[in-house]
Amino acid sequence: MIMIDHEGCIKCVGCSSVCPKNAIEYIGERMATYPELCIDCGLCIKACPANVIELFPKIKDISQLPPEARKKYNV
Amino acid sequence: MERKDYDVIIVGAGPAGSTLARICAQGGLDVAVFDKRKAIGNPVRCGEGLGSREVIEQGLEVPRWAISTDVKGAKVVAPNGKELIWESKETSGWILERKLFDSWLAQLAVAKGAEIHVNNRVIDVIRENGKLKGVKVKNGACPDICDYTAKIIVSAEGMESLTARKMGFPTVHRLYDVDTCYQYEMQPYNHQNLIELYFGNKIAPRGYVWIFPKANKRANVGIGIGAHLETQLKKSNIKGADPKPYLDEFVKNNKELKEASTLMDFGGVISVCEPIGKFTMDNAMVIGTAAKQVDPIHGGGIALAMESGALAGNAILEAKKNSNFTEGFLFNAYEKPWRETAGSKMAKRLLLRKVMEKLDDDDLNYIFSNMNQEDLAEIVGKSKFAETAARMVAGRPQLLKVLGALMG
Numbered sequence: 001m002i003m004i005d006h007e008g009c010i011k012c013v014g015c016s017s018v019c020p021k022n023a024i025e026y027i028g029e030r031m032a033t034y035p036e037l038c039i040d041c042g043l044c045i046k047a048c049p050a051n052v053i054e055l056f057p058k059i060k061d062i063s064q065l066p067p068e069a070r071k072k073y074n075v
Numbered sequence: 076m077e078r079k080d081y082d083v084i085i086v087g088a089g090p091a092g093s094t095l096a097r098i099c100a101q102g103g104l105d106v107a108v109f110d111k112r113k114a115i116g117n118p119v120r121c122g123e124g125l126g127s128r129e130v131i132e133q134g135l136e137v138p139r140w141a142i143s144t145d146v147k148g149a150k151v152v153a154p155n156g157k158e159l160i161w162e163s164k165e166t167s168g169w170i171l172e173r174k175l176f177d178s179w180l181a182q183l184a185v186a187k188g189a190e191i192h193v194n195n196r197v198i199d200v201i202r203e204n205g206k207l208k209g210v211k212v213k214n215g216a217c218p219d220i221c222d223y224t225a226k227i228i229v230s231a232e233g234m235e236s237l238t239a240r241k242m243g244f245p246t247v248h249r250l251y252d253v254d255t256c257y258q259y260e261m262q263p264y265n266h267q268n269l270i271e272l273y274f275g276n277k278i279a280p281r282g283y284v285w286i287f288p289k290a291n292k293r294a295n296v297g298i299g300i301g302a303h304l305e306t307q308l309k310k311s312n313i314k315g316a317d318p319k320p321y322l323d324e325f326v327k328n329n330k331e332l333k334e335a336s337t338l339m340d341f342g343g344v345i346s347v348c349e350p351i352g353k354f355t356m357d358n359a360m361v362i363g364t365a366a367k368q369v370d371p372i373h374g375g376g377i378a379l380a381m382e383s384g385a386l387a388g389n390a391i392l393e394a395k396k397n398s399n400f401t402e403g404f405l406f407n408a409y410e411k412p413w414r415e416t417a418g419s420k421m422a423k424r425l426l427l428r429k430v431m432e433k434l435d436d437d438d439l440n441y442i443f444s445n446m447n448q449e450d451l452a453e454i455v456g457k458s459k460f461a462e463t464a465a466r467m468v469a470g471r472p473q474l475l476k477v478l479g480a481l482m483g
Binding site for chain 1 (some may be wrong): 111118120138153233234237240248249255256257302303309313315316319340343344346360456
């Protein structure tokens with residue numbers, strides 16, 4: 001799955017425009033992700049002009065994120 | 076919202092969707108536009124430039140309040156600093172206040188009788204026996220999901236184009252097909268009402284830096300670079316294209332900008348590829364940036380979106396008159412004429428972009444040293460670049476080879 005630093009995100013939807021699995025979407029003034037659809041391809045990271053996306057491979061739920069990542073993203 | 080059934084449902088209230096809504100409503104059709112954003116035109120993701128031709132062709136007059144400043148021409152700067160200034164009717168236009176401009180276009184559609192509903196997100200399409208019937212819409216302020224039906228669903232969703240994908244249109248971009256862009260609105264900058272474009276592989280690999288003039292000595296300073304490039308290490312140790320450090324470097328090296336304040340950080344990813352292979356299906360079409368109808372040289376999409384919205388709007392009026400919303404009818408009324416006009420121009424410009432990305436800075440400097448204002452007019456304005464380009468690269472056999480291979 002990916003995590004997005006919403007503070008630095010400029011809401012440009014560049015990530016969703018290259019996502020082959022429709023796993024990212026602009027909803028309610030911020031980008032939302034669907035971890036169950038994400039295939040860890042990293043294309044969104046390459047396209048992101050603000051460099052605010054981080055990849056956590058093979059993780060499908062925020063409860064499985066490392067503690068430091070949960071703290072960083074406040075989840 | 077009492078109604079549930081319309082002639083036309085449009086997804087997205089940008090320049091394409093609002094233009095199509097205006098034309099269909101003016102022709103007497105029942106039109107609903109859904110946009111998931113809370114406010115039309117926000118967030119801004121664009122350089123905000125628009126040539127005057129398209130607007131005049133549609134018989135519209137952009138109100139002064141939607142325009143930031145007039146543009147009287149372009150200044151193109153080579154990697155070695157050589158400048159070419161080009162002022163003509165073809166380069167005249169405006170830098171818009173994009174939020175206000177999009178809102179103005181939406182208001183014109185409402186004035187003709189179209190319904191526009193912001194904060195309403197299309198979450199899926201509805202099919203009956205395989206036939207596209209409508210959309211499922213979620214209002215941002217309530218948990219309920221409502222069904223709406225229409226004779227035709229139009230995706231005018233811009234870069235994201237998720238509904239178009241659900242309808243079966245291949246709108247996902249490859250990295251090579253997009254430029255990743257970062258922008259600042261800065262002040263003060265003493266511009267000369269010219270669009271300034273700075274080229275060079277060190278400044279902006281497969282792209283350029285732009286400075287667009289805005290009112291009150293403001294400027295939209297931005298950069299776009301090829302998203303497929305692996306210029307830096309990005310988050311999670313993934314190699315990729317990171318435009319912001321290039322832009323910061325440009326600003327730092329510009330005498331005026333390095334002292335200027337930043338009023339806004341924004342950006343986007345721009346389509347610089349060929350349009351999608353198919354714009355129409357039974358009871359469905361895709362218009363504007365969602366169909367990748369974007370100028371592959373400068374990434375401008377507003378003019379093409381309005382042109383496409385008008386063409387598609389008139390096509391829908393014809394479809395309604397003939398009670399025929401099949402792919403065949405929509406293809407002949409919208410897609411075919413689009414590909415013969417705007418599409419043919421776009422194809423030439425895509426070729427030019429592909430020529431440009433083969434050039435190194437030395438090549439670019441050489442070409443600029445042989446280029447004059449008329450050449451630039453031929454290439455940028457009329458896309459009649461083959462002859463002009465051949466003359467400019469005549470002293471460089473290796474460039475002729477590149478050109479030859481691409482024209483092949």
